[in-house]
Amino acid sequence: MYDIEKLYLAKSVPDAIAALTADPDAVIISGGSDVLIKIREGKLAGCSLVSIHGIRELNGVFMEEDGTILIRPATSFSHVTYHPIIQKYIPVLGDAVDQVGGPQIRNIGTIGGNVCNGATSADSASTLFALNAQLELRGPDGSRRVEIADFYKGPGRTDRAHNELLVAIRVRKKDYEGFGGHYIKYAQRNAMDIATLGCAVNVKLNPAKDAIEDMRLAFGVAAPTPIRCHKAEALANGQKISQSLFDEVGKTAVTEVSPRTSWRASKEFRLQLVEELSKRALKQAIINAGGAVNA
Numbered sequence: 154m155y156d157i158e159k160l161y162l163a164k165s166v167p168d169a170i171a172a173l174t175a176d177p178d179a180v181i182i183s184g185g186s187d188v189l190i191k192i193r194e195g196k197l198a199g200c201s202l203v204s205i206h207g208i209r210e211l212n213g214v215f216m217e218e219d220g221t222i223l224i225r226p227a228t229s230f231s232h233v234t235y236h237p238i239i240q241k242y243i244p245v246l247g248d249a250v251d252q253v254g255g256p257q258i259r260n261i262g263t264i265g266g267n268v269c270n271g272a273t274s275a276d277s278a279s280t281l282f283a284l285n286a287q288l289e290l291r292g293p294d295g296s297r298r299v300e301i302a303d304f305y306k307g308p309g310r311t312d313r314a315h316n317e318l319l320v321a322i323r324v325r326k327k328d329y330e331g332f333g334g335h336y337i338k339y340a341q342r343n344a345m346d347i348a349t350l351g352c353a354v355n356v357k358l359n360p361a362k363d364a365i366e367d368m369r370l371a372f373g374v375a376a377p378t379p380i381r382c383h384k385a386e387a388l389a390n391g392q393k394i395s396q397s398l399f400d401e402v403g404k405t406a407v408t409e410v411s412p413r414t415s416w417r418a419s420k421e422f423r424l425q426l427v428e429e430l431s432k433r434a435l436k437q438a439i440i441n442a443g444g445a446v447n448a
């Protein structure tokens with residue numbers, strides 16, 4: 154049994170916003186794979202829930218007129234992975250969320266819940282950072298858009314107000330067209346484990362496919378929030394593909410992160426992962442973007 158005070162099944166986005174506004178302590182539940190664990194652990198025991206699970210307009214993946222990919226937040230990980238738009242244009246995101254938990258969790262857990270829990274370890278987060286995703290939040294006063302890099306405020310803290318819902322995750326055409334991506338999750342085992350470190354790279358090559366035009370490097374669990382490594386990105390842009398470039402990117406990334414020691418891994422081990430996974434993810438992303446890697 155779960156210790157829940159009240160459960161309200163919202164019928165629409167305005168209905169959910171009204172229910173949250175009426176109860177300053179109510180908690181949104183979508184798939185419930187984080188919230189129900191917290192209730193059982195006692196951290197949210199006795200809370201009131203506003204369920205958005207049945208709101209159809211919060212579900213699905215769409216292509217907007219200008220080529221922006223729109224992912225509704227209550228879309229499950231499985232649906233994200235297997236959706237034809239994701240598979241065609243941003244397969245890296247489908248691969249990243251296919252590494253969450255096990256099949257049951259991927260069927261119930263949602264991409265919006267993964268972003269809104271504010272966890273640096275969220276498997277969607279570093280890839281969404283590398284895709285420059287934009288979030289749309291809706292509250293009683295209307296909608297606002299926030300860049301994902303500005304959404305995370307600290308461990309488990311985000312820019313979302315209590316009575317705001319995440320209603321859309323967008324990836325703009327300029328951030329995926331011509332790019333190849335790769336995500337590496339390092340965990341102690343392959344399934345049902347949270348990332349010790351997550352590394353995502355998105356890269357666009359020049360027409361000759363021998364130099365980097367635009368590289369984005371992002372990490373989860375390398376800092377209190379997911380982060381981008383802008384110095385490593387800047388040094389890679391415009392450079393020919395070479396082993397020395399990979400080494401430089403890895404070494405520079407280490408100077409930009411601030412991982413901590415936890416029971417999963419020491420800070421030193423995470424720093425070693427940052428250097429190594431930067432190189433591996435960049436190489437694979439280059440291959441996925443149509444380039445060649447000789448090392």
Ligand SMILES: Cc1cc2nc3c(=O)[nH]c(=O)nc-3n(C[C@H](O)[C@H](O)[C@H](O)COP(=O)(O)OP(=O)(O)OC[C@H]3O[C@@H](n4cnc5c(N)ncnc54)[C@H](O)[C@@H]3O)c2cc1C
Pocket residue numbers: 180181182183184185186187188189190205226227252253254255258261262263264265266267268269270274275276277313317318319320345346347348
């Ligand atoms: C066994 C197990 C294994 C797991 N493994 C992984 C893993 O490998 N990688 C990983 O990243 N995660 C993992 N998780 C965590 C979890 O599955 C994800 O974080 C999932 O994405 C949460 O989505 P949900 O819909 O279930 O969220 P919920 O539990 O419903 O909500 C999560 C949080 O987001 C808020 N929220 C949800 N939707 C919205 C919205 N639209 N607007 C505003 N706020 C919202 C809720 O209030 C809550 O704070 C695991 C969980 C379990 C139980």
